[in-house]
Amino acid sequence: MRTDAARNRARILSAAAAIVAERGVDGLAMADVAAAAGVGVGTLYRRFGDRSGLAYALIDARERAFQQDFLGGPPPLGPGAPPRERVRAFLHALADRTVEQLDLLVMAETAAPFARFGGAYAAHHAHLSMLIAQHSPGSDAPTLADALLAPLQAPLVAHRLRTGAVTPERLKAALDALAAW
Structure with missing residues (x-):
């Protein structure tokens, strides 16, 4: 540039x-x-x-740091911990990131029908799929990764938080239960 x-x-x-x-x-x-x-x-x-492209650009720096953390940071988020511990750390960190940038993520994820499934989702999905396959060889890791990522859709998180139906702590506890395969 x-x-x-x-x-x-x-x-x-x-x-x-x-x-x-x-x-x-x-x-x-x-x-x-x-x-x-x-x-x-x-x-x-x-x-x-447009505004959603600007929202993605604002989200980008935080996303890059998050990816660096789960790809090469210290365990348990980064390499060196057992896969199950890494999945839990990843989901908790992603939940925190989602809550921190919730309004920007809602804007970005709702810009188009498949906007949520861009580069960041693909990276998150690939990472979770790899960890799931390491922990449970022979499992349908890609589908399980989708199931673990689904509750972290920004519009859903925003709705549940704003109606008081869930707190960030309850969200993490539910993700732990889902990941207890």
Whole structure:
């Protein structure tokens, strides 16, 4: 990426993050982000497409750090712990991440019918499938991975948290029960 393009991207993401912190995701307007970043609205649309693309970009740094943690960080999230412990640590960390970035994830995951199943989901699914296969050879690891990831859909988590039907702690306990194969 060109230096000026990288600088513009950083300014845009900083402006968008500040707007989300101040007004919430519902207050994230492309025109406001462009004005705060000192770029044209067209630049914003060319680079991010729409608000959900901007939401994904805001989520990206946290996702990259999360992936680094489960691929190479310390156990039990990272390598070195038994597969079952790693599954539990992974699901708990993913639940925390989902709650922390809930509104951005809801926006990103509901942008299109299959928006949830992009790069991050594929990485999470592949990681869980690998751990499940290590722990239970011969199991249908990909389907079990989908079952473990399903309760972490941002719209579902948002609904359950906001109606008081679940807390982050109860969500993690339920994930533990699901992963007790």
